Structure formats: C-alpha cells, structure tokens
Amino acid sequence: xxxxxxxxxxxxxxxxLPDGGNLHSRDMIRALTVEGGNVRFVIEAPxxxxxxxxxxxxxxxxxAVAQVQGVSSVSAVLTAEAKSPPPQLKMxxxxxxxxxxxxxxxxxxLLAIGSGKGGVGKSTVSSNLAVALARAGKKxxxxxxxxxxxxxxxxxxxxxxxxxxxxxxIIPLKxxxxxxxxxxxxxxxxxxxxxxxxxxxxxLQQMLMQVEWGELDVLIVDLPPGTGDVxxxxxxxxxxxGAIVVSTPQDVALIDARKALDAFATLKTPVLxxxxxxxxxxxxxxxxxxxxxxxxxxxQEAEKLGVPLLxxxxxxxxxxxxxxxxxxxxxxxSDMAKAYGQLADRLIQGGIV
Numbered sequence: 001x002x003x004x005x006x007x008x009x010x011x012x013x014x015x016x017l018p019d020g021g022n023l024h025s026r027d028m029i030r031a032l033t034v035e036g037g038n039v040r041f042v043i044e045a046p047x048x049x050x051x052x053x054x055x056x057x058x059x060x061x062x063x064a065v066a067q068v069q070g071v072s073s074v075s076a077v078l079t080a081e082a083k084s085p086p087p088q089l090k091m092x093x094x095x096x097x098x099x100x101x102x103x104x105x106x107x108x109x110l111l112a113i114g115s116g117k118g119g120v121g122k123s124t125v126s127s128n129l130a131v132a133l134a135r136a137g138k139k140x141x142x143x144x145x146x147x148x149x150x151x152x153x154x155x156x157x158x159x160x161x162x163x164x165x166x167x168x169x170i171i172p173l174k175x176x177x178x179x180x181x182x183x184x185x186x187x188x189x190x191x192x193x194x195x196x197x198x199x200x201x202x203x204l205q206q207m208l209m210q211v212e213w214g215e216l217d218v219l220i221v222d223l224p225p226g227t228g229d230v231x232x233x234x235x236x237x238x239x240x241x242g243a244i245v246v247s248t249p250q251d252v253a254l255i256d257a258r259k260a261l262d263a264f265a266t267l268k269t270p271v272l273x274x275x276x277x278x279x280x281x282x283x284x285x286x287x288x289x290x291x292x293x294x295x296x297x298x299x300q301e302a303e304k305l306g307v308p309l310l311x312x313x314x315x316x317x318x319x320x321x322x323x324x325x326x327x328x329x330x331x332x333x334s335d336m337a338k339a340y341g342q343l344a345d346r347l348i349q350g351g352i353v
Contacts, residue, residue, distance in 0.1 A: 008032065008068055009029070028043055043058055062075070108218065110238055111352070112221045112223055113244050114244070115223075120225075120253055124323050129340060142220045145230050148195075155328060156328070157175060158182075162181065162186065226260075241352065250294050276313065310343060316336050
C-alpha cells in the first residue's frame with residue numbers, strides 16, 4: 001500500500017504548475033486514500049479564484065494516477081482553503097463611554113474649520129489649507145466631519161475604502177501628502193447618510209479615536225455648516241486649539257457666520273480668524289474685477305470683532321476644477337496655490353500649527 005501511495009505521489013509530482021512547482025512540492029494534495037485499486041484524493045487550491053481555473057489540472061491528475069500500476073479507479077476533487085471574511089466595521093451608532101478627551105494621542109493640534117452656512121467654500125478651504133501645510137513640511141490630517149455632506153474624498157481623488165483589520169481600527173487613506181478620513185469613503189457617493197444626532201456623535205467618535213492617525217502636527221476638522229451636534233460634541237469633548245470661520249462677503253452669509261462665531265464663543269473655543277472666500281471675481285478675458293457677493297464684508301466683520309482676517313480668496317475656476325478633479329489647487333504653483341501657501345505660512349508663523 002505504501003509503495004502504491006509513493007507511486008501516486010510521484011505521478012502527481014510530474015504535473016507542473018504554471019507558476020512553478022507541482023502538486024506534491026506545493027503541498028496541494030489532501031486526503032489521499034487507496035482502497036484496493038480505488039484511489040481518492042483532494043487537490044486544495046490556495047483560494048477559490050485559483051480553484052475555478054484548475055479543472056484541467058484536476059483531470060490531468062486523475063489521468064496521471066490512472067497510469068500507476070494497480071490503480072483501477074481514480075476520483076480527484078477540487079477544493080479551496082476557506083478563509084474567514086475580514087471583520088466588518090460598523091459606522092455610526094451611539095457613542096461609547098470614554099475616559100478623557102476625544103483627541104488622538106499622536107495629534108499635536110486640533111484645528112476646526114467652520115461656517116455658518118453651506119456653499120461658502122469651507123471644504124475647499126479645508127482641503128487646500130491641508131495640502132499647503134503639508135507642502136510646508138507639516139504632518140497633516142484632515143477629518144471630514146460633514147457627515148451628511150462629505151466632499152473630501154472627491155476633492156482628494158480618493159476612491160478606495162479605508163481598511164479595518166479587526167473591525168475596530170480604521171486605516172485612513174492618504175493623498176497629496178495628507179492623511180484623510182471621511183464617512184464618504186465608507187459609502188457609495190450617492191448614498192445618503194440618514195442619521196439622528198446620537199449616530200452622528202458615534203461616527204465622530206469613531207473617526208477621531210479609532211482611526212490610526214499616526215503622529216500629526218495638525219488635524220484639520222472640516223465641520224458641517226451651521227451650529228449643530230457635531231460642533232457641540234467636538235468643542236466640548238475634544239481639545240480644539242482654535243477655529244477658523246469661512247464666509248463670503250454677502251450679507252446673508254455673514255448673518256450665519258456671526259452665529260458660528262457666537263457658537264464658538266459659547267463653547268469657549270478660540271476663533272483664530274476669518275477667511276473671506278469668493279471675495280472677488282477677476283475676468284479671465286479682460287482682467288476686470290467684479291464683487292459678485294459684495295465687497296469687504298468679512299474684512300469689516302473681522303475688524304469689528306477684533307479678530308484677524310487670515311485671507312481674502314477670489315472666485316477661481318481652476319480651484320473649482322481642481323476640487324472636482326481630485327487635485328486641490330494648492331498642489332500646484334498658481335497664484336491661488338501661493339495664496340494658500342501664504343495662509344499656511346501665517347498659521348505656522350503664528351504658532352498655531
């Protein structure tokens with residue numbers, strides 16, 4: 001019997017595999033049994049995908065064994081090693097009880113970017129400021145906390161899903177020198193997040209505390225517009241170094257920007273300054289300037305409140321195209337890239353980052 005098994009193994013060893021080795025040397029033969037002249041064995045492929053292409057090899061193995069002296073029948077079965085599916089990460093849910101503040105251990109500074117209303121370019125400012133700080137040599141993370149309207153995956157050109165080796169730890173994505181985490185990377189782009197406040201808080205806690213951010217000089221938090229649960233939870237439960245408020249010069253936008261400023265004051269979060277976005281439109285054809293959303297509204301508000309005006313940024317077509325295309329304008333050498341570079345330098349020189 002042992003001689004017949006040896007002869008069978010020798011016959012199987014003569015079947016070379018396309019990627020090198022043979023069935024015997026690659027240890028792919030399982031449950032070899034010989035009863036009289038009847039032979040049965042299993043060929044175990046490394047995974048189901050490879051097994052689907054091994055039917056010709058299975059038939060060849062049966063034919064090779066059938067030639068061994070004393071063998072009257074052969075039955076070979078293909079199988080594949082069953083691997084457990086990776087643990088599934090569940091986002092949202094009520095926040096877990098936690099000791100201490102919600103601040104990742106390796107992050108030096110938490111910087112919030114807020115606005116009173118949507119549509120003023122807060123996420124565009126956040127993405128480009130993050131890139132500009134990274135280009136200045138800082139280790140930068142960006143947390144897209146706008147859970148109902150996440151846009152950072154599109155702005156950074158991120159299409160992969162963050163990995164989770166254990167169903168708890170989240171491995172963030174990286175692009176343009178910035179470590180990025182967004183609920184938008186966990187869902188289909190067209191999928192709506194229909195969550196109440198407690199689930200928002202749970203998601204914020206997960207994205208802050210379960211993500212492997214590593215060592216960062218600054219983690220920029222792109223807040224949702226308004227003064228809701230996310231702002232409240234972040235400022236009350238995290239060590240936010242300060243907030244920057246983005247607004248257009250338009251009176252309607254400034255009304256809501258004042259509310260955002262008041263909210264940060266109520267939550268005892270320092271306002272580091274204001275950014276006037278869409279301050280002016282420069283015609284690419286004639287070079288004429290048009291103040292579509294008003295003129296110097298944010299500048300005047302900053303002066304009245306006694307807070308710095310950090311930047312006045314124009315409406316710019318290339319900035320919009322860069323955001324839609326996944327390459328922030330701050331990655332280049334244009335005048336807009338230089339403007340964001342100056343903004344980053346101002347924060348660095350001021351000791352904020």
